[in-house]
Amino acid sequence: MAKLVFIRHGQSQWNLSNQFTGWEDVDLSDEGVRQAKNAGQLLKAEGIEFDQAYTSVLTRAIKTLHYALEESGQLWIPEEKSWRLNERHYGALQGLNKEETAEKYGDEQVHIWRRSYDTLPPLLDASDEGSAANDRRYAYLDPRAIPGGENLKVTLERVIPFWQDKIAPKLIDNKNVIVAAHGNSLRALTKYIEDISDEDIMDVEMATGEPVVYDLDQQLNVISKKKLN
Numbered sequence: 001m002a003k004l005v006f007i008r009h010g011q012s013q014w015n016l017s018n019q020f021t022g023w024e025d026v027d028l029s030d031e032g033v034r035q036a037k038n039a040g041q042l043l044k045a046e047g048i049e050f051d052q053a054y055t056s057v058l059t060r061a062i063k064t065l066h067y068a069l070e071e072s073g074q075l076w077i078p079e080e081k082s083w084r085l086n087e088r089h090y091g092a093l094q095g096l097n098k099e100e101t102a103e104k105y106g107d108e109q110v111h112i113w114r115r116s117y118d119t120l121p122p123l124l125d126a127s128d129e130g131s132a133a134n135d136r137r138y139a140y141l142d143p144r145a146i147p148g149g150e151n152l153k154v155t156l157e158r159v160i161p162f163w164q165d166k167i168a169p170k171l172i173d174n175k176n177v178i179v180a181a182h183g184n185s186l187r188a189l190t191k192y193i194e195d196i197s198d199e200d201i202m203d204v205e206m207a208t209g210e211p212v213v214y215d216l217d218q219q220l221n222v223i224s225k226k227k228l229n
């Protein structure tokens, strides 16, 4: 039986200032660093020994992984970073304040943008200064793969190939895996492995810096799930 741990990055500076973040590369807040270190202590107390780590190409997730692994004495394990584990791209909403956006467009519209499975946010044009197309870390990607905005459905469609190619084979090989990523890339993975409906996934939330520990059988069915806090 393999263990799979999901950890959403600790509180970021834009979680703190309540701004839509998506692919913007925002650092952890002081509280986020504390949460990430605390997660490492919790993992250590559980005695979980990892074989492999995966994270996104965004600083807040990478640092969370490193703080958590350092605290649990496992900073040395192999790790792989992939854009496929990035936060869902929030399109033209990125950088806006969530409360001010709700005042402008209404709570209902903002809730739909944030939690609907298949409604896209307003898109960002590739020519926009803030487009990921201008970011060196995505230079090797086919420009058509760089999103201008994603809903959870599109996020799931780009996360699952990574699950199938990288994460699942390790778990089937009985390796323990930690995935440090983001609220919505982890909601997509959670939906997939727990077979949650498009409707019910709207109510699933990931807390910052809180490890979620799964025991999975050889067919990757969930045997148990617990949150460490």
Ligand SMILES: O=C(O)[C@H](O)COP(=O)(O)O
Binding pocket: 019, 020, 021, 022, 087, 090, 114, 182, 183, 184
């Ligand atoms: O990208 C963001 O703004 C957050 O990390 C997640 O946002 P959400 O809670 O609106 O999905």
